Amino acid sequence: xxxxxxxxxxxxxxxxxxxxxxxxxxxxxxxxxxxxxxxxxxxxxxxxxxxxxxxxxxxxxxxxxxxxxxxxxxxxxxxxxxxxxxxxxxxxxxxxxxxxxxxxxxxxxxxxxxxxxxxxxxxxxxxxxxxxxxxxxxxxxxxxxxxxxxxxxxxxxxxxxxxxxxxxxxxxxxxxxxxxxxxxxxxxxxxxxxxxxxxxxxxxxxxxxxxxxxxxxxxxxxxxxxxxxxxxxxxxxxxxxxxxxxxxxxxxxxxxxxxxxxxxxxxxxxxxxxxxxxxxxxxxxxxxxxxxxxxxxxxxxxxxxxxxxxxxxxxxxxxxxxxxxxxxxxxxxxxxxxxxxxxxxxxxxxxx
Amino acid sequence: xxxxxxxxxxxxxxxxxxxxxxxxxxxxxxxxxxxxxxxxxxxxxxxxxxxxxxxxxxxxxxxxxxxxxxxxxxxxxxxxxxxxxxxxxxxxxxxxxxxxxxxxxxxxxxxxxxxxxxxxxxxxxxxxxxxxxxxxxxxxxxxxxxxxxxxxxxxxxxxxxxxxxxxxxxxxxxxxxxxxxxxxxxxxxxxxxxxxxxxxxxxxxxxxxxxxxxxxxxxxxxxxxxxxxxxxxxxxxxxxxxxxxxxxxxxxxxxxxxxxxxxxxxxxxxxxxxxxxxxxxxxxxxxxxxxxxxxxxxxxxxxxxxxxxxxxxxxxxxxxxxxxxxxxxxxxxxxxxxxxxxxxxxxxxxxxxxx
Numbered sequence: 001x002x003x004x005x006x007x008x009x010x011x012x013x014x015x016x017x018x019x020x021x022x023x024x025x026x027x028x029x030x031x032x033x034x035x036x037x038x039x040x041x042x043x044x045x046x047x048x049x050x051x052x053x054x055x056x057x058x059x060x061x062x063x064x065x066x067x068x069x070x071x072x073x074x075x076x077x078x079x080x081x082x083x084x085x086x087x088x089x090x091x092x093x094x095x096x097x098x099x100x101x102x103x104x105x106x107x108x109x110x111x112x113x114x115x116x117x118x119x120x121x122x123x124x125x126x127x128x129x130x131x132x133x134x135x136x137x138x139x140x141x142x143x144x145x146x147x148x149x150x151x152x153x154x155x156x157x158x159x160x161x162x163x164x165x166x167x168x169x170x171x172x173x174x175x176x177x178x179x180x181x182x183x184x185x186x187x188x189x190x191x192x193x194x195x196x197x198x199x200x201x202x203x204x205x206x207x208x209x210x211x212x213x214x215x216x217x218x219x220x221x222x223x224x225x226x227x228x229x230x231x232x233x234x235x236x237x238x239x240x241x242x243x244x245x246x247x248x249x250x251x252x253x254x255x256x257x258x259x260x261x262x263x264x265x266x267x268x269x270x271x272x273x274x275x276x277x278x279x280x281x282x283x284x285x286x287x288x289x290x291x292x293x294x295x296x297x298x299x300x301x302x303x304x305x306x307x308x309x310x311x312x313x314x315x316x317x318x319x320x321x322x323x324x325x326x327x328x329x330x331x332x333x334x335x336x337x338x339x340x341x342x343x344x345x346x347x348x349x350x351x352x
Numbered sequence: 353x354x355x356x357x358x359x360x361x362x363x364x365x366x367x368x369x370x371x372x373x374x375x376x377x378x379x380x381x382x383x384x385x386x387x388x389x390x391x392x393x394x395x396x397x398x399x400x401x402x403x404x405x406x407x408x409x410x411x412x413x414x415x416x417x418x419x420x421x422x423x424x425x426x427x428x429x430x431x432x433x434x435x436x437x438x439x440x441x442x443x444x445x446x447x448x449x450x451x452x453x454x455x456x457x458x459x460x461x462x463x464x465x466x467x468x469x470x471x472x473x474x475x476x477x478x479x480x481x482x483x484x485x486x487x488x489x490x491x492x493x494x495x496x497x498x499x500x501x502x503x504x505x506x507x508x509x510x511x512x513x514x515x516x517x518x519x520x521x522x523x524x525x526x527x528x529x530x531x532x533x534x535x536x537x538x539x540x541x542x543x544x545x546x547x548x549x550x551x552x553x554x555x556x557x558x559x560x561x562x563x564x565x566x567x568x569x570x571x572x573x574x575x576x577x578x579x580x581x582x583x584x585x586x587x588x589x590x591x592x593x594x595x596x597x598x599x600x601x602x603x604x605x606x607x608x609x610x611x612x613x614x615x616x617x618x619x620x621x622x623x624x625x626x627x628x629x630x631x632x633x634x635x636x637x638x639x640x641x642x643x644x645x646x647x648x649x650x651x652x653x654x655x656x657x658x659x660x661x662x663x664x665x666x667x668x669x670x671x672x673x674x675x676x677x678x679x680x681x682x683x684x685x686x687x688x689x690x691x692x693x694x695x696x697x698x699x700x701x702x703x704x705x706x707x
Contacts, residue, residue: 159701172700178635178693185559186686190677195555196548202540278533326541333537337530341513344526 027291034304045085045311046078050323053078080208082284085314085328087213088205088273091265093306094227096280097287097298101234102258103166107137109281110266112170113259116277118149119179119270121184123201126192128187139215139271146267152176154259169259203329204275205314216268223264230257231295238293276329278336279309285343309336365593385657392647392660399667404432406675438570439562443670443684444663445570446626447578447636449664451644452584453622453652454637456615459591461525467637468623471616472528474632476506477624478558481631482539485554486546487697492569495557496628503627506531511613523562526623560633560685562670573629575664580621580661588655591615595652612664633685636662636669665691 021027046062047053053061053070060066061074095110103112111117122145126132132141153176157169188195236249244251269276289303310328313335316324366383404416409431411419418424419432457467468474480502484490490498514527539558543551556563590611593601598608626633643665644650644657666684669691673682 017527020691096593156700168700172697175693175696175700178689178696180693182689182693185555186682186690189552189556189559189683189686190680192548192552195552199543199551199555202544327544330537330541333533337534341527341530344523344530345513345516 004235021291027297030290031300034301034308038304038308041308041311041315042082042086045082045315046074048315049078049327057130068163077208078176080210080213081205081314082311084208084213084273085205085311087216088269088276089279089307089310090303091220091223091269092276092279093283093302094224094299095262095265095269096306097284097295097302098227098230098234098258098262099280100284101238101295102255103297104238105166105170108170109277110262111177111275111277111280112173113262113266114149114153114173114176114180115146115263115266116270116275117180117184118145118147119146119267120198120275121149121180121199124184124194124198126188126189127197135295139212142271143216143219143267146270149176149180149262150259150263150267160350201274202327203274203332204327205273205310206325206327212272216272219264219268223261224266225236226257226261227265228299230254230261230340231299234258234295235293238295274322274327274329276310276332278332278340279306282336285340289343382648382650385650385654387646388648389657389660392644392657392664396444396660396664396667399664399671400444403440403443403667403671403674404436406671407436408679434566437560439565439569439670440554440667442560442565442570442573442629443666445574445577446630446633447640447663447666448659449580449622449642449662450627450633450636450666451621451658451660452581452655453626454639454662455641455644455655456591456619456622457659458638458641458653459595460612460615460619462595463525466609468619471524471620471690472510472532472535473503473620473623474627474634475532475539477503477540477627477632479506479535479542481557482542482554486542486550489550499631500624500628503624504620507616508526508534511616518580556683557631559683560631560688561681561683562630563681563683565630567631573625576625577622580618580625583621584655587615587618591655592652631683631685633666633688635685635688636665639688639692639695640665646699 018279021030043055043058047055047058051070051073053074057070058074061071062079063067065071065075085232086192092110095115096108099108099112102108119142122141122258123138126138127140132138153169153172156176157165184198189200233249233254236244236247237251237254238244239247241251244254252349283302283306284298287298287305291297291301313331314328316335318329320326320331366558368381368383369378370377370381401413401416405413409426411432415424416432417426419429419596420437422429424432454467477499480498480500481495484495484498488494492591510528510531511525513531514524516523540555543554546554590601590606593604593606594608594611594615596604601608601611604627623637640662641653644661645653647661648654648657650657665688669687670684672691673684673687676682676687
């Protein structure tokens with residue numbers, strides 16, 4: 001309803017709607033620029049830290065491994081951390097882009113389907129009731145929480161006749177998130193030990209290891225493939241439900257694909273790195289600002305831009321309080337929020 | 353045999369007009385809304401008496417009434433009037449304040465998800481309180497002052513960041529979310545740096561709690577809220593007119609930007625008082641106006657029914673928080689979130705069935 005009214009009343013001028021880049025050539029050019037920035041940030045992420053490593057040594061450490069201290073730091077710590085950052089960044093950005101396109105709500109983030117609330121709640125159960133303490137065993141709790149919660153939210157959102165509409169999915173996510181959050185907080189408050197563990201569960205890339213990364217990799221891969229496959233039907237959905245059906249896009253199938261992809265991507269990130277906000281909310285806005293409303297371009301840019309934001313936040317977290325570190329989950333809001341506020345102060349927020 | 357007669361014409365809602373002082377003051381009173389308010393208030397009274405009865409020292413309903421009228425034994429009177437009464441009264445008063453502030457923000461942002469959170473107030477208040485608790489180890493009044501200062505400062509910053517030739521609802525929401533996210537990150541950082549015991553104290557305050565409330569805390573909060581309600585009487589009508597859109601409201605003789613600013617200040621005043629007295633209690637402001645709207649079947653959110661439902665919600669939540677895990681007392685804010693969320697989910701399912 002609201003979307004239809006928007007289209008009728010304030011249809012933006014042609015240039016405004018198209019974003020900053022008007023032709024596919026310019027979009028391709030900007031994508032190359034973004035990829036260049038991405039490579040630079042990756043090298044920085046490997047080189048910068050409590051011990052700075054010069055660029056030449058970074059290349060040597062990556063391609064001609066010799067058993068020096070610096071090479072060991074690169075291969076054992078910085079490289080897996082950077083790989084984790086890239087995977088999580090892509091997952092967060094993609095799930096944000098998908099959920100914003102599906103709900104056509106610029107404020108939607110992956111947390112809106114209850115993914116983070118569910119992961120947190122199951123973590124509380126795992127620590128408080130079953131006494132697990134190591135992060136590796138808790139990955140499965142967090143992941144199961146994300147999946148179960150999304151299923152419940154989808155069930156409530158699609159109860160009664162007809163398919164789940166985006167508005168009802170959103171409201172159901174808010175409601176379930178509130179219930180789980182309330183009960184989870186209550187449980188932590190009657191048990192100081194659980195409280196202490198949960199207090200430290202802040203989104204972080206600081207303790208990466210390859211076995212954990214390999215554990216989530218299958219879910220991540222399926223999620224990314226589904227996300228890319230959903231780009232075209234989402235373009236049709238953006239025209240309105242009736243028109244999308246008339247163009248031959250299956251609404252129900254698109255929604256199911258998107259919900260599954262978001263759950264896999266956001267769930268695996270929450271499981272391995274904890275709750276990281278703002279990347280999923282912000283990056284799709286920036287991508288839309290550059291390329292306009294075509295989901296295929298938005299998704300391509302998101303895949304490059306989201307890891308840049310996450311890695312930059314991680315680097316800032318490493319050097320802001322040397323020799324200590326700030327968790328990336330704390331830094332993303334400080335890096336991202338000013339950009340979001342600037343975007344909101346533009347004359348027209350990038351419409352969906 | 354008579355045939356059930358349904359009128360062919362819909363005469364609208366049953367309304368009585370009350371005139372005071374020879375018609376100089378007149379008010380239209382919607383009968384269904386009035387009935388809903390009275391019933392909700394009656395429920396609130398029942399819950400209040402129930403709360404006065406229960407606890408480690410059980411009291412009969414008769415003894416409660418005797419104690420309230422000053423005719424019970426010294427011991428019963430101390431338990432009921434001095435220990436339990438201020439807490440119940442504060443729950444009712446703060447619930448009403450939160451309900452009204454929710455109604456104001458939902459009306460101003462024209463969004464059923466609008467609440468004082470939107471303008472970043474509660475995140476800012478939490479930051480202020482955390483600074484006082486963790487950095488200065490302040491007591492009740494210092495924490496309340498810190499929360500007020502943090503909340504109001506944040507709200508002012510959000511308002512000015514969102515101001516560009518007037519404040520538009522959508523931009524206010526986005527800016528509020530951005531500022532709120534930064535403050536939430538800061539709060540997480542402060543919690544990580546604190547010692548466990550201090551952090552738990554801070555977290556309980558942060559959830560909103562009525563534990564350990566006495567008359568000394570009830571009286572200032574009640575006076576502040578009574579004053580704000582007096583202001584609300586004069587702003588209720590501009591709020592209705594603003595809901596019709598800025599142009600229509602301007603044509604009806606009010607200045608939209610000024611009225612909106614006054615309403616936002618009033619809403620913040622209510623929330624600020626409640627936050628200073630008991631911490632940031634969430635979800636009452638969000639849920640009360642929506643529940644009231646559905647019970648009264650009114651077209652928009654309204655102040656008085658929202659206040660009544662807020663009072664009932666907070667009274668019920670506090671009773672549940674005291675008794676569920678007794679003797680451990682849950683912060684009331686934790687209970688309001690769970691109850692509010694359950695209600696929300698139930699409402700969604702029910703609406704789906706009906707369609």
